[in-house]
Amino acid sequence: MASTDPELLRALEHANLPSLVPVLHQLTGDRRWLRDPYRPTRSRGMDDNDQGGFAPGVAAEIRTAVAAAVAAHDAGRPPAVPAPTGEALRELLELANGEPVAPEYAEMLAEDMGFAPAPARVAPGTGIDAVVIGAGVSGMLAAIKLAEAGIAHVVLEKNDDVGGGWYENTYPGAGVDTPSQLYSYSFHPRDWSTHFGKRDEVQAYLRDVADTHGLRDRIRFGTEVVGADWDDERGTWTTRTADGAAFTSRILVSATGALNRPRVPDIPGLDTFAGPAFHTARWPADLDLDGRRVAVVGAGASAMQVVPAIAGRARELTVFQRSPQWVAPNDVYFTPVDPAVAVLMARVPFYRRWYRARLAWNFNDRVHASLQVDPEWEHPQRSVNAVNDAHRRVFTRYLESELDGRPDLVAKALPTYPPFGKRMLLDNGWYRALRRDDVTLVTEAVAEVTPTGLRGDGGTEVAADVVVLATGFHTHRYLWPIEIRGRDGVRLDDVWGPEDARAHLGITVPGFPNLFVTCGPGTVLGHGGSYITIAECQVRYLVDLVVTMAEKGLRSVEVRPEVEAEWTRRHDEAHARMLWTHPGMTNWYRNAAGRVVCTMPWRIVDYWRMTRAADLADFRAEPAR
Numbered sequence: 001m002a003s004t005d006p007e008l009l010r011a012l013e014h015a016n017l018p019s020l021v022p023v024l025h026q027l028t029g030d031r032r033w034l035r036d037p038y039r040p041t042r043s044r045g046m047d048d049n050d051q052g053g054f055a056p057g058v059a060a061e062i063r064t065a066v067a068a069a070v071a072a073h074d075a076g077r078p079p080a081v082p083a084p085t086g087e088a089l090r091e092l093l094e095l096a097n098g099e100p101v102a103p104e105y106a107e108m109l110a111e112d113m114g115f116a117p118a119p120a121r122v123a124p125g126t127g128i129d130a131v132v133i134g135a136g137v138s139g140m141l142a143a144i145k146l147a148e149a150g151i152a153h154v155v156l157e158k159n160d161d162v163g164g165g166w167y168e169n170t171y172p173g174a175g176v177d178t179p180s181q182l183y184s185y186s187f188h189p190r191d192w193s194t195h196f197g198k199r200d201e202v203q204a205y206l207r208d209v210a211d212t213h214g215l216r217d218r219i220r221f222g223t224e225v226v227g228a229d230w231d232d233e234r235g236t237w238t239t240r241t242a243d244g245a246a247f248t249s250r251i252l253v254s255a256t257g258a259l260n261r262p263r264v265p266d267i268p269g270l271d272t273f274a275g276p277a278f279h280t281a282r283w284p285a286d287l288d289l290d291g292r293r294v295a296v297v298g299a300g301a302s303a304m305q306v307v308p309a310i311a312g313r314a315r316e317l318t319v320f321q322r323s324p325q326w327v328a329p330n331d332v333y334f335t336p337v338d339p340a341v342a343v344l345m346a347r348v349p350f351y352r353r354w355y356r357a358r359l360a361w362n363f364n365d366r367v368h369a370s371l372q373v374d375p376e377w378e379h380p381q382r383s384v385n386a387v388n389d390a391h392r393r394v395f396t397r398y399l400e401s402e403l404d405g406r407p408d409l410v411a412k413a414l415p416t417y418p419p420f421g422k423r424m425l426l427d428n429g430w431y432r433a434l435r436r437d438d439v440t441l442v443t444e445a446v447a448e449v450t451p452t453g454l455r456g457d458g459g460t461e462v463a464a465d466v467v468v469l470a471t472g473f474h475t476h477r478y479l480w481p482i483e484i485r486g487r488d489g490v491r492l493d494d495v496w497g498p499e500d501a502r503a504h505l506g507i508t509v510p511g512f513p514n515l516f517v518t519c520g521p522g523t524v525l526g527h528g529g530s531y532i533t534i535a536e537c538q539v540r541y542l543v544d545l546v547v548t549m550a551e552k553g554l555r556s557v558e559v560r561p562e563v564e565a566e567w568t569r570r571h572d573e574a575h576a577r578m579l580w581t582h583p584g585m586t587n588w589y590r591n592a593a594g595r596v597v598c599t600m601p602w603r604i605v606d607y608w609r610m611t612r613a614a615d616l617a618d619f620r621a622e623p624a625r
């Protein structure tokens, strides 16, 4: 049946063609769509590969066939392949991605795509309840999933709204650098206005999630947690807040994030500066930069966004860069999403799922193998293996083209360490901002601040009216400054020390029964992907365990020390073979002793499998008294 639906036909002109071909097979059941000439090419790098490498005639044929299949579907014909799983899904994933896909990805994506959703488990009504600390991405998710499992809970949030880091980071240019269709909960899609959502839209999304799921009734806003104590007699946690209130619960879920406590460097004289001096996560709402001299300290992900956003507004902008960053190009970083795409998402069955699945494939684990150190590699100073070296060449060529004619800037901005050694950044106009006449790049750390300016450790003096500290976060001190006391009053801070946190799966700690940490040690993604995927793994795991507790009438579960020790051993062993222990750079992933504390050494698909269901044998489970 040919379609004459003009809205759909117009929208199909904006389709990602590799996402349409599996849709065609699902709607029609026709296997010819799985073969040439309908097989797209693979994406190169982070490119969406919208045209799929198809000849124009083939592209037109695909669009016409989709329009016809959607018309038939709208007229009542059910999809021929409504929920592919296993080998059938793997075959379609290979089709959509234009390259081999291992079976484990089909298993993971069957769940994410909703073809084989994880079975919902509901706790029997045994009075088990939870306190969740934080209403950011992880805390909101925990609240949604605890509610689905029938577990009563309250969320304690220090801010006046949901969003966590997204609520707090209002600096100009703030936004995601993971595609927004992937940086969304799997169960709550949005039609994003740009491929990489900016902060206000991410915050609007999270507010929408809170409203849709009725979270606000269960969140105490303006309630800062200062401590929590385990009571072994009663088998409960007592969570204390800054205003003197206490909340007792069987379960405690920490959802305070890894990037929540701003790290303000201890620079001599900083407190004497006459003008505004603040951390990027504390951007003053009423700050006017017009005509002022601004100094930015730092050149990480936050600086990368803030500098291009304020260049041109500030009269002079000086960036203090202690070490340069690798920057990858991305053609669609600022590109608005055509409104026609929302029509496709709404009207073409399965299209949104395939679009997201392709993003997951391209962004999740694709570079993971290239971050393994090749002991035979001949150039270990500059890269860790041949593929990593090829990445280096691509990013170097890009840098040189962006800074063409400015050898001074090339020399300052080109890193010596291997790509991905620090967190990889996407270019959002960084190099172009550096080229401006009103922007100066000083390759020095700040040694001193005076009332009127800054002095670098190489002696460069810069006059400034405003100082922006893009200096990152306390990433090693999980939960800090909240004081958590577990069994026998032992402080979590004493167990972990200031920078050596460790937890089984990044979630559970011996001596701290019924405490579950999200975004904990060893679970930050350094190689790619969306943190929300990891949060969904962690929350599923902890809810699974709490439901099991309720079913079995357990008062507490406490991970066995040997299980956590084995996890940490494997974690450290995996890291020893990976890039982030390379001596050529600093990064916020590892501690002063060189141990990688924050980042996950495994692929996302591995972590998905590890956290798929909680194994009670890993825990000392105490029955109700």
Ligand code: NAP
Binding pocket: 175, 176, 177, 178, 259, 265, 266, 267, 297, 298, 299, 300, 301, 302, 303, 305, 320, 321, 322, 323, 423, 444, 445, 446, 470, 471, 472, 473, 586, 588
């Ligand atoms: P960061 O990556 O830790 O960068 C901090 C910067 O400050 C580094 O350039 C560091 O230099 C510099 N610095 C620290 N102390 C200094 C001093 N005393 N003098 C001079 N320079 C100093 O922090 P961030 O940029 O806030 O990013 C943190 C993380 O947040 C990111 O890695 C990312 O995971 C997340 N984030 C993501 C986005 C996004 O999605 N687009 C945006 C912002 C943040 P060294 O490199 O030499 O240490």
